[in-house]
Amino acid sequence: MTNTTKVSIVLILSLALVAGVMAAEEVPQMPDEYKGKVTIDGKLAPAGTTITALIDGEVRGTLTVDKEGTFGGNKNIDQNLAVTGYADDKGKTVSFTVNGKPAGHATTFRPGEVHAIALTAKGDESSPGGPSSPGGRGxxxxxxxxxxxxxxxxxxxxxxxxxxxxxxxxxxxxxxxxxxxxxxxxxxxxxxxxxxxxxxxxxxxxxxxxxxxxxxxxxxxxxxxxxxxxxxxxxxxxxxxxxxxxxxxxxxxxxxxxxxxxxxxxxxxxxxxxxxxxxxxxxxxxxxxxxxxxxxxxDLPGARVTDQTGKDASGGEGTDWTIPVIGIVLVLVVAAGAGLYLKKKKE
Incomplete structure (x- = not known):
């Protein structure tokens, strides 16, 4: 096999791997659907109001309100706001606008679910994100x-x-x-x-x-x-x-x-x-x-914290070395005595 052939095979395999990864990320998911109420300046939004859903600033779904103040519902004839996405969109933030104005609401992309939400928006050029908090901290x-x-x-x-x-x-x-x-x-x-x-x-x-x-x-x-x-x-x-x-x-x-x-x-x-x-x-x-x-x-496996009495500070029993030490001393004494006895017997 020539070097050119080897390089070609490697290149093809690499491209296939990249394509596989891209394909996994770009697999369309079931829509994430929304229904609920929508208000503008505290009043029910009129029919014809446009609601837009975005992920990473990209439009992923739009819906036109056909009934004052509400959108979507539980009946088959009701149209929910369907938000489309891909595998790598799971968990990302879904934001909304009402007639192009921020709706002061955000959630996460969860394909295959239906959620009830309430959207509120300003009808003027006020700053987005809701009203100012008078005297609010932070x-x-x-x-x-x-x-x-x-x-x-x-x-x-x-x-x-x-x-x-x-x-x-x-x-x-x-x-x-x-x-x-x-x-x-x-x-x-x-x-x-x-x-x-x-x-x-x-x-x-x-x-x-x-x-x-x-x-x-x-x-x-x-x-x-x-x-x-x-x-x-x-x-x-x-x-x-x-x-x-x-x-x-x-x-x-x-x-x-x-x-x-x-x-x-x-x-x-x-x-x-x-x-x-x-x-x-x-x-x-x-x-x-x-x-x-x-x-x-x-918090380490097998470790203990003991106090000065030798008892486990967490309530368990610590290791008491008193008996093992006495035993060792007695063995040494007996061994020394036996050695002296054998030495005298030989003499």
Whole structure:
């Protein structure tokens, strides 16, 4: 076989491999479908409104509203907003616009599923991402979602799934359809907000705490709002930050101002999408933390941490060397005595 033939075969195999990889990435997935409500400046969007879905800034689906304020549905005749994608799009952010304006909502591409969402947009040239948070900490804006304008110190059951996304896209709050939402304040519960916080905005973390701030925090409001069943708060960690974190030690905590301490929440970590989700039953300040490893080498396989009594500091029994040492000494004494006896007998 000539060198030319060898090179040609290698080139063909290389091109086939590249084509295979490209083909795997470019395999079309089942659409990710959306239905729900859409408002512009707080009012039901009129028929003819255009909703667009994008991934990486590329248009992946469009739909024209044919019924005021709603799109899609459960009937076969209802047209959902279908978002197309490929294998490598799984887990990527899907953003939306309404008549070309940012809709203040984002989710992740999950092919083959149908989701209920609520889209809100501005009808003017206001800055995107939701209204400014008056006096909000962290210097950022908070996203807002109409909830129950007539709710005052009572409760209401939401009739559609609501998702509110923070302005920096690092956190979102999801309230499922059928959730009982209550308020203990006399103010109308006309919106729920989620405002990003910085480390300097957080309540004090004790100097002797066994956890450290992992860089993401939000304040959800209005204060006094509660959910039954709990709402879901999801943090999305940037890829460059994820590389420095240990997924097994991540936990979301809420700050209890009455007790002056941080309290753990049931936390679910998804390394594939770099998201951390916690169930929240009421609004507060929430933050992502990394739990410190066990003191010493207790976290290493087979290692023990013992105190000065020889007992395992974690509650188990440490190794007691007293008996083995005495035994060794006795053997040496007996051996020495036997040696002297044999020496005298020979003499």
């Amino acid at each position: 210097g950022g804006r908070s996203a807002a979602e109409t909830l129950a304008p007539d709710l005052r110190a009572g409760a209401v059951t939401v009739n559609t799934t609501l998702t509110v996304t923070a302005d920096d896209r690092t956190a979102c709050l999801t309230v499922l359809e059928g959730t009982r939402v209550s308020s203990d304040t006399p103010d109308p519960l006309d919106a729920i907000t989620i405002t990003p916080l910085t480390a300097g905005d957080l309540p004090e973390i004790p100097a002797d705490a066994t956890f450290t701030f992992a860089g993401l925090a939000v304040e959800c409001g209005p204060e006094g709002t509660a959910f039954d069943p709990p709402a879901s708060l999801t943090f999305t960690v940037p890829a460059e930050t994820w590389a420095d974190l240990d997924p097994d030690r991540l936990v979301v905590k809420w700050y209890d101002p009455a007790a002056g301490r941080w309290v753990d929440l049931e936390t679910t970590v998804d390394p594939e999408t770099m998201t951390i989700t916690a169930e929240v039953s009421h609004f507060s300040t929430f933050a992502l933390f990394t739990e410190a490893p066990t003191a010493g080498n207790a």
